[in-house]
Amino acid sequence: MERTERFCRIELLIRSRGCVSFADLMTELGISRATLKRDLDHLRTRMDAAIVYDRERNGYRFAGTGRPVRRAAEPEAPGVWFSEREIHALLTMHQLLDGLGGSSSMGRHLQPVLERLQGMLGTSESEARELVRRLRVVPPVRKPVRGRSFERLAGAVLERRRLRLTIDPGDGGGERERIVSPLRMIHDGGIWLLDAWCHEREVLCRIPVPSVRAVQWLEMRAREVPMRVIEAELDAMPALRAA
Structure with a gap:
């Protein structure tokens, strides 16, 4: 068991039972006395966990908890901690x-x-x-992406390359081509979206990736747009602005 998982399990055991003895913690975690002592010390001194030793109950609990000790006859119902x-x-x-x-x-x-x-x-x-x-x-219901469109679009975003896209926006007007500079990709509501600069219309646009029918990389470098401008214009939009 990894150290991070042990830390979480220690807190879960104490929260679920109210107070847990040192021996029970060792048994539950399957670790040595020295390892448990180091884990408890790390939780208290480095992670500010309010774990204290209760001499009367001979176990560890969280400070300020007034939960009674569970009797052995009581079943341990799963809880959400x-x-x-x-x-x-x-x-x-x-x-x-x-x-x-x-x-x-x-x-x-x-x-x-x-x-x-x-x-x-x-x-x-x-x-x-x-x-x-x-x-x-x-x-959310995930809308599938055609072929290898996602990989090619994501690659162009990272490599900063312009693209020639064939897009079918589904408005009955048929397919159209656009030259764009890809800026970033986001996943929202079960769909991948491409934020890009449309060179034909000279505007920022947001393109649903499932609407992309073909992707062609171009030799020209992508136009750079400051991220604050992208966020201000596209993230606040109530609806998509298709290319």
Whole structure:
């Protein structure tokens, strides 16, 4: 178990049980006495975790918590010990990584990260599975991108190259060509968008990537536009300005 995951598990165990003995923490984490002492010291001195030792209860708890000790006969019901923002972030990351699957090269390389996230979601594997099953983040419907358009567009953004695009905006007017300088790409509402400078119209524009039918790299360098200008003109727009 990695150190970051241990820190999270220690806090989860203490929050869920109210007070946990040193021996129980060692058993749950599967670590040595020396390692647990270092982890507790790091949490308290470097991460400002308000963990204190309670002599009467012979265990560690959070300062200021008046929670009673759970009796042994009481079942340990799974709990959520995260804020709304924390659980949303953890579930979103878990969902994105899990969606890659183990068959792709990226999925295989990120499998250890997924397993660490799983460990952070609960004090046990069954609790983590139950949390993921009961609390869900429903992603927006993702609109597919044609062929290799995304890779070519993203490459041009990074290499700062102008593009000739064939676009079908779906307005019944048919396909049209535009010479653009790609500036950045954003993902919003389940769709990738290309922010670019349209050389024909001399304006900033925002192009839905699924509407791009063909991408041709040009030799000319892309025109540079300050990011503050892009953000001011495009991020505040109530609707897309198609090229």
